[in-house]
Amino acid sequence: MPNSSAGRRRSTWSSKADVDDLLRERWRRADCRTDWAHCGREWDAVVVELRRGLDLLDALRLGRHRGYPVLADYLTNRLYVMVAPGTGSVCRDVPGVRVLSTGSQVLVPVSGAGTAAAHWVSVPRASRLVDSSKLAGALLRSVNAEQAVAS
Numbered sequence: 001m002p003n004s005s006a007g008r009r010r011s012t013w014s015s016k017a018d019v020d021d022l023l024r025e026r027w028r029r030a031d032c033r034t035d036w037a038h039c040g041r042e043w044d045a046v047v048v049e050l051r052r053g054l055d056l057l058d059a060l061r062l063g064r065h066r067g068y069p070v071l072a073d074y075l076t077n078r079l080y081v082m083v084a085p086g087t088g089s090v091c092r093d094v095p096g097v098r099v100l101s102t103g104s105q106v107l108v109p110v111s112g113a114g115t116a117a118a119h120w121v122s123v124p125r126a127s128r129l130v131d132s133s134k135l136a137g138a139l140l141r142s143v144n145a146e147q148a149v150a151s
Helices: 021-029 050-059 132-150
Strands: 033-038 044-049 070-073 078-083 098-100 105-111 119-122
Touching: 044 050, 044 132, 050 070, 050 078, 050 132, 070 105, 078 132, 105 119
Parallel strands: none
Antiparallel strands: 033 105, 044 078, 044 098, 070 078, 070 119
16 A cells, blocks of 8 residues: 555654663764753753653654654653743642752753763754643643552
């Protein structure tokens, strides 16, 4: 079928939860630099457990290659989802979530493929940010689903 997507594999956020040999090799060979970026200026960072955050981004149906700035720290198993400055606070009361805003900093790649501690899962382009209200709603739904299963 000419316009069929059969046979094409869709790249999902959750497919980036594990580090593979190819990524390790990129980190090893690359001349990567990282630096501290101030939160609360261009964005706030919503910090969640890595796999949970990637699954939520899939649930929100955000295209991984659309340029949403999403950063993985594979050493601490954390995902940093960048939202508009001053809006991360809508996620603050969700269990298991930390919000970094004015006065906080995040380690980000500034050259190369990044590192295990700071790797762009989705390289930022333009001014595209994840909608903090939609992210907060997805986080709350996930917490409610976990609580329903536990009871």
